Structures are given as structure tokens and as C-alpha cells.
Amino acid sequence: MSNFFATTLSTSPHVKDQRSVPYIMRHVVYATLPLVGFAFWNFGWSALLVVATTSFFCVLSEGIFNLLTGRASSVGDYSALITGILLGLTLPPAFPLWMAAVGSIFAIIIGKAIFGGLGHNPFNPALVGRAFLQAAFPAAITTWSIPQAPQRFASLLPSTLAFPFSTPNLDGSAGATPLALQKFSQTASPWQDLFVGTSAGSLGETSALLILLCGLYLALRKFLDWRIPLGILATVAIFSGILHLVNPNFASPLAAIFSGGLMLGAFFMATDMVSSPVLPRATWIYAVFIGILVVVIRIWGGLPEGVMYAILLGNAISPQLNRLIKSTPYGHGNKAGHGNKAGQGSKA
Amino acid sequence: MNTDSHAFIFLSACVVNNFVLASFLGICPFLGVSKKVDTALRMGIAVLLVMLVSSAAAFGINLVLQSFDAEYLQLVSYIAVIASTVQLVEMIIKKFSPSLFRALGIFLPLITTNCAILGVALFQTSREYSFSQSLVFALGAGAGFTLALWLMSGLREESEFADPPKLIKGTALSLMIAGILSMAFMGFAGLGA
Numbered sequence: 001m002s003n004f005f006a007t008t009l010s011t012s013p014h015v016k017d018q019r020s021v022p023y024i025m026r027h028v029v030y031a032t033l034p035l036v037g038f039a040f041w042n043f044g045w046s047a048l049l050v051v052a053t054t055s056f057f058c059v060l061s062e063g064i065f066n067l068l069t070g071r072a073s074s075v076g077d078y079s080a081l082i083t084g085i086l087l088g089l090t091l092p093p094a095f096p097l098w099m100a101a102v103g104s105i106f107a108i109i110i111g112k113a114i115f116g117g118l119g120h121n122p123f124n125p126a127l128v129g130r131a132f133l134q135a136a137f138p139a140a141i142t143t144w145s146i147p148q149a150p151q152r153f154a155s156l157l158p159s160t161l162a163f164p165f166s167t168p169n170l171d172g173s174a175g176a177t178p179l180a181l182q183k184f185s186q187t188a189s190p191w192q193d194l195f196v197g198t199s200a201g202s203l204g205e206t207s208a209l210l211i212l213l214c215g216l217y218l219a220l221r222k223f224l225d226w227r228i229p230l231g232i233l234a235t236v237a238i239f240s241g242i243l244h245l246v247n248p249n250f251a252s253p254l255a256a257i258f259s260g261g262l263m264l265g266a267f268f269m270a271t272d273m274v275s276s277p278v279l280p281r282a283t284w285i286y287a288v289f290i291g292i293l294v295v296v297i298r299i300w301g302g303l304p305e306g307v308m309y310a311i312l313l314g315n316a317i318s319p320q321l322n323r324l325i326k327s328t329p330y331g332h333g334n335k336a337g338h339g340n341k342a343g344q345g346s347k348a
Numbered sequence: 349m350n351t352d353s354h355a356f357i358f359l360s361a362c363v364v365n366n367f368v369l370a371s372f373l374g375i376c377p378f379l380g381v382s383k384k385v386d387t388a389l390r391m392g393i394a395v396l397l398v399m400l401v402s403s404a405a406a407f408g409i410n411l412v413l414q415s416f417d418a419e420y421l422q423l424v425s426y427i428a429v430i431a432s433t434v435q436l437v438e439m440i441i442k443k444f445s446p447s448l449f450r451a452l453g454i455f456l457p458l459i460t461t462n463c464a465i466l467g468v469a470l471f472q473t474s475r476e477y478s479f480s481q482s483l484v485f486a487l488g489a490g491a492g493f494t495l496a497l498w499l500m501s502g503l504r505e506e507s508e509f510a511d512p513p514k515l516i517k518g519t520a521l522s523l524m525i526a527g528i529l530s531m532a533f534m535g536f537a538g539l540g541a
Binding site: 069110111113114115116117120123128131132134135293296297300301302308309310312313315316317319320322323 | 540
């Protein structure tokens, strides 16, 4: 009986679960580990060093920022680690480590910490870091190494260890990503290769199959909102399917959803709980908006890939979606007559 | 003469070369009136209106100046046209919506010195747009300005609930949001070209 009296009574919402932020974040980290492993197998030591660097500097900047501003340490909630791993997975294998470090610091400080830390960042921090790197080092971030290179476990790529603040010696024999091939020379890659993932590209984006499995795990355990990846992928498939029928030079729907950073973005970036909308209806609009922008930028834009920008723009409209689409409180249904009264009541 | 299609001019002025987020024109009202979504939207529409009227007027004035070989008067006369258009819009708003007039405050007369509007007039002249192209250009520029204000105001309203460090609270944080938004708009680069 003593237990009964110890119970605190409170108003809703009631927490029914033992899940906490560190618990959820830890499982997202587990879900990204297979992708890191695949990147290591596909691109070798350079890939692993890039992810290690981004993770280390993200956690470090979070810790230092907390110290400087006298806040409680938030290093233990794994969110900075996720930002680091995700940022690393979006970078090319031969990316110079010093640039990766600069991007990580930018992602955590400008992308998250200055807004007051986790829960307040309007944009996905990893993508803010990557957009910064894309603007600052456009050559380094679009130099793709050949996957499955024979010496990948014996030596590092030449640009990996570029001296800080020096121009890296970018590999001239670099491969092109399937999207760039499609866009600039109308060469389609077989979707089976894209699905398995032994193609050129950013570290973690190549294997659609693996991302799908990890994403499904997160969706089944309800760590991410399944509507977002489903909405984005369906929109891209339908939209690019129509365009492919009109002009076969454009990517086929399967190639479109399995190539580039779309899978990684749809499952791991767009689903960021902080920067995506709250209600299901708003979430669908958000996902369709991102999907349309991805296809528009890929087909008519100057860049071969637009997933990063599409998600950042999706994040930018999500406060407006949250504002415009609200749930109706219980008892204030949209029945004729009642809805009007409720509206007046809330305004008064 | 300029041969760009109307759709391209509109898209370019609205999104690709968005006046605020890609060309960095009109930053003053962009930061000044983006605290609330409602005010921001109305400010955007006021600017759109001024852009349309002054673009049409600038086109006529340019024709007159060209016939006198007096193009060096462009800048002065454009500023005069914009100032009088703003006066007009100010009177209309004051008459029909005093509350909006108060909400916009000093930023309404400041539209006069909004470089985005002078930019519209000068760009349309230097790119030799026809009359209809000029109007579409002004419409696109105004729509892009409104879009930027709308996005920014939503983000800023949400950041009201955030708990930023003292050092960066307020304008500094808004500038950072604007910077990230501008980076996101880089994705449109080259669209339609």
C-alpha cells in the first residue's frame, strides 16, 4: 500500500513508457552501425576515419559548448554522436579529415547548440553541417572514390590526411556517382547494383538494401515515423515514374529511389523528430514536399543530387505546417454549428 | 530585348535568385518584420504591391528618359517613383487597416529605402525586359520576398520557445537562421537554366 501513496498525481500527458531520449538515441546509433560497417567494407580505412572524425568532433564540440555556457552536459544523450555518424555517412570517402572536423563543429554549434541544444534545432544539424561543407569545399565534397578499390585496407586515400587548411590533393581518377552518370551522360546504372550498394557515392548512401533494413528496424520499434520515408519514397517513385515515361533519359523510378542519398535522407535525416512536423497530416505534406523537391532539383537543377537541400527546405516549412495544421480538441468537432462556436470561443 | 520566357523570369526571381536569400537584398525588413507570421505576410504583400507599381512606373520613365538621352537620371527618378508609391501604399493601409499600419511601424516608410525594390527597377532596365516581362519579374521578386519572410517568420516564432545562450539571443540568432535558410536555397541554383 505504501507504493500507492507514493504515486504522484498529475495532469496529462502521461508517460506510459520507460523510453527516454538517450534510450531512443542509443538505438538509432545501433541502427547506423551496419551502415558504418558497410562503408568500411566498401571504401576501406579512409571511410572509417571520416566517420570517426565527425563523431569525435561532434561530441567534443557539444561537450565544450556545454562547459562554456554552463549547461548540464548533454553528451550522454547520444544525440551529438548521431549527428556525427550521420554527417560522416553523407560525406565522400576521400573527404579530407580536417574538413570533416570543421563541418562537425559547424553542425553542432550553428546547427544545434546556439538554438539551445537538442529539441530546439529548427534544421537537422548533420545536414546543416553538410550544406556548409558543400558551400565551403565544393570540389572536395563531389570527388567520389572508386568503391571496392583493391588497396582500400592497405593504404589511405591521398586526400584523407591533407594538412589542415591546405588544398587537398584530390584524386583525379575518381569515379562518378550513378546520379551524375544519369544526369550528365544519360547512362543508367542497373538498379540491382544500386540496391546492393557496390557503387560510388557518399559513405553511407550506397546500399539501399541495408538502409531499408536498418530503417525498418527503427520504424517497427517506433523510433521513427514511418509516414515520412514512405511518403518521400512514394512521391519520388511516382513523380520520376511519370517523367521517365515522358522522357526515358530520366532515371527510372527504381533507380531514382535507390540512388543517391535518398534512402539515407528519407530514413535517417527527414525523420529527425525535432525538425519534422508533429501531426500525421502535416507529416504527409512534409514528406510529399520533400519528394517533389528531390525530383525537381535532380532533373531541372544544376546539381545531380538534391536530397540534402530538399530536407533542409522541408525543415524550413515544418513550423508553418505545425502552425496551419492543428488537431481539433476533443469535443470541438467540425460538425456544422459546433465548429463555429468553438472557433469563436478560442478567439475570445 | 530579352528573350527569357515569363515562367523562367518568375521562377528565377522568386526562388533561384531569391532577392533576400540568394541576392541578399531587402535584409532590413526581412529581419525587422519577421517576428510574427501575420505581420510578415502582410509586409510581404505590401512590398509586392510597391514592387509591381514601381516596376510599371519605372518602365515608363525609362522610355521617356531614353528618348531624351538622359539615362543618367534613372537612379534619381526611380527613387522618387518608389518613394511616392510607398506613400500611396502607406495611405491605403492607414485608411483600411490601422492595426496593420501600427504593426508594420517604421518598416512601412522604410520600404522606400528597401534595396530590393530599387533592385527590381534597376535589374529590369539593365536586362532590357519588355513591359510584360518587367511585371512578371516584379511579381516573382515580390512573391520570393513574401516566401522568404513567411519561412523566416515561422522559424522565428518557433525559436521563441527555444532556450538559446544569452550571447546569441535575438538578432544574432535570427541572422543564423537566415544564413541556414540561405544555404538551403542554394539547392535551387541552376534550376531551369
